Amino acid sequence: MILRALFLTGAWFTLSLVVLLLAGARLRRLHTAISLVWLAAVLGLGDVFALLTFGRPSEVMLLTALTAALGLVCIWRLRDWNAFGQVAWLTTLIITPLFLVYAYSVIIATELAPASFAVALMFLFLQSIASLVALTHMFENIDISCRVRWHNRIERLNPAPGFLPMVSLHLPAYDEPPQVVEETLRALAALDYPNYEVLVVDNNTPDESTWRPIERLCRELGPRFRFIHLDNWPGFKSGALNFGLTQTSPSAELIGVIDADYQVEPSFLRELVPAFTDPQVAFIQAPQDYRDFKPGDFSEAMYYSYEYFFRVPMPVRNEHNAIIFSGTMGLIRKSVLQEIGGWSEWCVTEDAEASLRVLKLGYKSLYFHRSLGRGLMPCTFAGLKKQRFRWCFGNVQILRTHWESLMPWAHWIDPQNRLTLAQRYFYLAGCLQWFSDAFNFAFVCFLVAGGMIKLGAAHFTILPITGPWISLAFIFILLNLWRLAWVLRNALKLSWGLAFRSMYGMFSVGWVVALASFQALIQFKTTFMRTPKTTGDARVLNGLFATQWEAGIGLLCLALGASILALADRTPNTLFIGGLLLLQSSLYLTSPIYGMFYKSCS
Numbered sequence: 001m002i003l004r005a006l007f008l009t010g011a012w013f014t015l016s017l018v019v020l021l022l023a024g025a026r027l028r029r030l031h032t033a034i035s036l037v038w039l040a041a042v043l044g045l046g047d048v049f050a051l052l053t054f055g056r057p058s059e060v061m062l063l064t065a066l067t068a069a070l071g072l073v074c075i076w077r078l079r080d081w082n083a084f085g086q087v088a089w090l091t092t093l094i095i096t097p098l099f100l101v102y103a104y105s106v107i108i109a110t111e112l113a114p115a116s117f118a119v120a121l122m123f124l125f126l127q128s129i130a131s132l133v134a135l136t137h138m139f140e141n142i143d144i145s146c147r148v149r150w151h152n153r154i155e156r157l158n159p160a161p162g163f164l165p166m167v168s169l170h171l172p173a174y175d176e177p178p179q180v181v182e183e184t185l186r187a188l189a190a191l192d193y194p195n196y197e198v199l200v201v202d203n204n205t206p207d208e209s210t211w212r213p214i215e216r217l218c219r220e221l222g223p224r225f226r227f228i229h230l231d232n233w234p235g236f237k238s239g240a241l242n243f244g245l246t247q248t249s250p251s252a253e254l255i256g257v258i259d260a261d262y263q264v265e266p267s268f269l270r271e272l273v274p275a276f277t278d279p280q281v282a283f284i285q286a287p288q289d290y291r292d293f294k295p296g297d298f299s300e301a302m303y304y305s306y307e308y309f310f311r312v313p314m315p316v317r318n319e320h321n322a323i324i325f326s327g328t329m330g331l332i333r334k335s336v337l338q339e340i341g342g343w344s345e346w347c348v349t350e351d352a353e354a355s356l357r358v359l360k361l362g363y364k365s366l367y368f369h370r371s372l373g374r375g376l377m378p379c380t381f382a383g384l385k386k387q388r389f390r391w392c393f394g395n396v397q398i399l400r401t402h403w404e405s406l407m408p409w410a411h412w413i414d415p416q417n418r419l420t421l422a423q424r425y426f427y428l429a430g431c432l433q434w435f436s437d438a439f440n441f442a443f444v445c446f447l448v449a450g451g452m453i454k455l456g457a458a459h460f461t462i463l464p465i466t467g468p469w470i471s472l473a474f475i476f477i478l479l480n481l482w483r484l485a486w487v488l489r490n491a492l493k494l495s496w497g498l499a500f501r502s503m504y505g506m507f508s509v510g511w512v513v514a515l516a517s518f519q520a521l522i523q524f525k526t527t528f529m530r531t532p533k534t535t536g537d538a539r540v541l542n543g544l545f546a547t548q549w550e551a552g553i554g555l556l557c558l559a560l561g562a563s564i565l566a567l568a569d570r571t572p573n574t575l576f577i578g579g580l581l582l583l584q585s586s587l588y589l590t591s592p593i594y595g596m597f598y599k600s601c602s
Contacts, residue, residue, distance in 0.1 A: 004054050005063055006095070006102050010472055011046035012067070013091040017479050020088040025145045025490040027082040035075045035083040042087050043067060067094060085146025092138055096131050099472060103127065110464040120464065123446055130439035134480070136429035137436075141487045143316045152318050155370050160274040167196040167269055167331065168252035172240040175205045176260040178213040180376070184262055185214075187373075189221050193269035196224065197249055203230040203240040235345035242342045245334075252334055257351065259328040263291070264373035272331050275366050282363035283325045283332040283355065287314070291374040298598040301501035302377065302384065304492055308506070311491045313430065318367035320422035324430070325355035325365070329373050336363060347401075348526060349394025356402055356427055362418035381595040382546035385512040392434045392513045396520030399431035437510040438517045444557065444584050450577055451560045455567065470576045477583070507587045508594040511550045547595040554588030557581045 027034075043064050050060050067090070074090045081089075107120045169188060173181060181200075188198050200218055202211045211229055218227040228247065233239055241257065248255065254276060258264065268286075275284040287310035293299040317323045325332060330351075337343075340357040343350040359365065378384040404410060406428040410417050419427075481503075488499040519526070544551070561581030564574060 001059060002098070002102050002105055004050070004056060004059060006098050006472070007053065008046055008050040008060060008063060009067075009091065009095040009098055010475070011049045012042050013095040014475055014479070015045060016042050016084070016088040016091045017483070020084045020142070020146070021479070021482055021486045024082070024084040024088065024142070025486075027084055027146075028148055030079070030082065030148050032075065032079075035086055038083040039068065039071045039075070039087050039090075042091070043071075070094070080149040080151075081142065081146045082148050085142045088146075089139065089142050092135065095472075096135060099476075100124070100128050100131060106464050112464070119446075126439060126442050130436070130443075133429075133432050133436055133439065136433060138483070140313050140316050141483055143319075144312045144491050145487060147319075150315075150319065152321075152366075153315065154318075154366060154368050157271065157274040157368070159270075160277045163274065163277055164193070164195045165253035165273065165276065166249060166251045167193070167254045167256055167273065168244075168248040168334070169196060169198045169256040169258055170241055170244040170248075171198060171200045171258045171260060172237050172244070173200060173202045173205070173211070173214070173260045174237070174240075175207070175210060176214075178210060178217075181214050181260050182217055184258065184260055184264075185217055185221060185225065187263040187265075188258065189225070190266050191264070191269055192266040193273070196269060197252065198225045199244050199247060200225070200227045201230065201240040201244045201247075202228065203233045203236075203243075205229070236348070238343035238345045238347070238350035241350070242345065245337065245342055248334065254331050255334050255337055256331045257327045258373075259375055262328050262373050262375040264329070268329075268372045269331075271370075271372055272368060275368075276331075276333060278364065280364045281333070281366060282336040282358045282361075283330060284366040284368055285314075285323055285325055285330040286368040286370065286372045287311075288326060288329055289371040289374045290377045292376055294599075298501075298505070298594050299377065301498065301505040302594070302598060304488065304494060304498065304502040305505040306377065307492055308488065308502070312487060314367050315369060317426045317430075318365075318369075320426060321359070321364055321420070322423040322426035323355070323365050323367045324352040324427075325358070327351035328375065332358075336361070346525060347394055347397050348390050349398065352394065353398050353401075356398065356405075359423055360405060360417050360419050379599065380546070381591075381598045384598070385509060385546060388509045389512050389516040390526075392516035393520045393526050395431045395434045396517055397524065399428075400520070400524065403428075434513060435517050437514040440510060440584075440587075441514040444553065444588075447577060447581055447584060448556065448560060451564050451581055454564055454574060454577060455560075465573050465576065470572055474576070477580075504587075504590045505594060508550075508591040510587060511553065511591060544592055544596060547592040550588045550591035554585045554591070557585035557588065561585060 047060050047064055051057060070093075071087070071090050074093075075086050078086050078089065103124055107117070107124060112120060171181075171184065171188075185198065185200070198218075198221075200214060202214065205211045215227040215229065218225040226247070228243070230240065230243065233243065235242060245255070254273065256269075272284050272286065275281050288306070289310075290303055290306060293303040314323055327350075332354075336358055337354070339361065340354060344353050347353040355365065378387055399406075405414070405417050405419065406424045408421065408424065410419065410424060484506075485496065485499045485503050488494055488502050489496060492499075492502075494502065558581075561578045561584075564578035564581065
């Protein structure tokens, strides 16, 4: 019965997702009748397929009735989504656990040696967690593309005449090129706001000739600008920001963090400050945006892989008061920052960690859905990898420290924890999503082991694979790749070609993200990895050297996959393993290709 149910739900899932990817972002109407008609059409067509394939009308009717009931709940709960999004999410929720149950039943029903059985169960466990993480990505993707009615989308705030609280802008710097910081400071000097100060905190820059020009420029720009140089100061960036907090003007009500390479627009403060007329608003975040990428270059693809976060997860999270404070281009209320004890110096993503502690106190956050300034992307691929390593490591640090606060029962244990269920979900999902690349690497390890066994004609079985398993896995992989490119195309308004290049740009840093997530599980602290703002010579050689592990993994998958397809038997099982190895090789070999040709700032 499980297999028949899987085929029926597979038909529903495939139909609903294909239509979603073809027309889901185009349907901009909300009506319960449309949702009900589409739900009935999907279920009816799937039922016809099932009845023609294996009959059993009683089973088909029972499963259809249960799904229809769940569909009504789904339509009611997701009434801000269009019909295509509602039904696609429903069928995804149904087929995912069914597929896992089927995989477990295959393992149990197959006579496996104890070692094979243990390996198969381990694979199923990883697959189950990876599936749950994939569901969180799927929800965000459908929400951003199929949501017709937004409740908290902010692209402009109403001016608040006479509301001009003092803002203290903090610019932490460590060994930054003086010309880059100069551009940032001159942009801050041109802000169209009467009541602000700029505090430059240079911590531990070893060469005096690097920070002295910045100090002189601050004097030239007038009394609004103050410069502080710290030697042997602990805490990296968050340590500098905490020191800056102690030096802030007593009259300042708001704190802004500006990275040393950001050029803000003159309207930056005028646009964001009105949010704080609401005393419950603790922070507001504008998108982190970038400049100096070249159209048609690899840096353009990486630019849109950055923009994905601020165009997909952040607007979705903003609907539930669950955004993160990502530091630069954001403002936070000074009293709230002091209330939570400042920035955590143990966390390398101190901004995101601070926002979680703020929301635990019951405050509100806002996401301003319009760019107000632009910085520099990492100049080299090695710098890009360092940045992604730090982001991933910091989020795992947050998960390790705050996981108890994110559990559904957290409020019962700690009544002071005022996080809503939605906030807990989005913060937990956001941290767990960083493990996606680690799950993919674990999958590669199973594939490589299975491929070697295939070539050696050994009797040991890594995982019993059946025809339905192969068919559905192939559909999942194909549709999920299509889904990611579809979201990039629709949410970021890209061509199909640029969407696919940006998607592979995301894949190109998969190994370093996997490495960071593994390391953060066994090692709580790490060195703060600064992103360099200048590049050197021998870019191609440096790019290859920075991606040697990815190249090795990709070449291994390529050689093994090609060997299996050329030398092993031509069964569907063999073709599937060989094809997956070739697909994985393309994901890993993207890294050395981007490493050789990626270049942002000069």
